[in-house]
Amino acid sequence: MMTFDPEGLTRAQCDGDACVACHKKWPRPRIRIGRLPNEAVLFACPECADALVPEPAVENVYPFPRRVAFS
Structure with missing residues (x-):
């Protein structure tokens, strides 16, 4: 989890009542996105959460070679 300064x-963002990125209050953001230094949880709306959370690095994934079924 990321730690935010x-x-x-705003107070609403720090209390978890507004999105940490876009300030949207309704519908109330539900995706936990990070914490404050005092361990309070921060939330984001789905659109902002997709932008804030980096895609996980996929390792050891290799494409299968193309093969001809019938020669």
């Missing part, structure tokens, strides 16, 4: 956040 509360300096630039």
